[in-house]
Amino acid sequence: MRLLFDQLMIAGTIINLIVIFLLIILITVRSKKLSGILLFFRKKGILLAFFLALAASLGSLIYSEYFLLIPCNLCWYQRIFIYPQVLILLVALVKRFNDVLYYLIPFSTGAIFISGYHYLTQLGGVSSVCMQGVVDCTARYFTYLGFITMPFMSLIVSTTIVLLVLITHKKFK
Numbered sequence: 001m002r003l004l005f006d007q008l009m010i011a012g013t014i015i016n017l018i019v020i021f022l023l024i025i026l027i028t029v030r031s032k033k034l035s036g037i038l039l040f041f042r043k044k045g046i047l048l049a050f051f052l053a054l055a056a057s058l059g060s061l062i063y064s065e066y067f068l069l070i071p072c073n074l075c076w077y078q079r080i081f082i083y084p085q086v087l088i089l090l091v092a093l094v095k096r097f098n099d100v101l102y103y104l105i106p107f108s109t110g111a112i113f114i115s116g117y118h119y120l121t122q123l124g125g126v127s128s129v130c131m132q133g134v135v136d137c138t139a140r141y142f143t144y145l146g147f148i149t150m151p152f153m154s155l156i157v158s159t160t161i162v163l164l165v166l167i168t169h170k171k172f173k
Contacts, residue, residue: 019160023160045164052160074151118154
């Protein structure tokens, strides 16, 4: 069961990476050929961001509560930044309010910085300041394809949410 769940999370991360590259191309290259794809992301960006935040939140809860993987201190900090995004995006969907950029950017960028730092500590690039907790922050529960870890997944989800919300923002159009 855990292997199947891990594979679903890895597949989602790879799809997120593809979406990130596509969104960067759409943001930087203004082309008539790509305008239909850009329009899709503008119309569905908040919905997609909501599902990403929901999947990240549920995924972290499933890992800790069902598979009993104890989160380290940095994982808890990432959760603090990711969980509120689900509620903000849900309210935006219900109220049909697309201008959530200013509400989500602090949470997403906080998650990006913490998950980026966490990922670097796992790679050995920087020393970890959170080894006082129950779980060492440099410990990896899994590594797929040689680079995908839990902090990497958090980094990718948060980056995708920022890009999706940026594309739907009224000043971007």
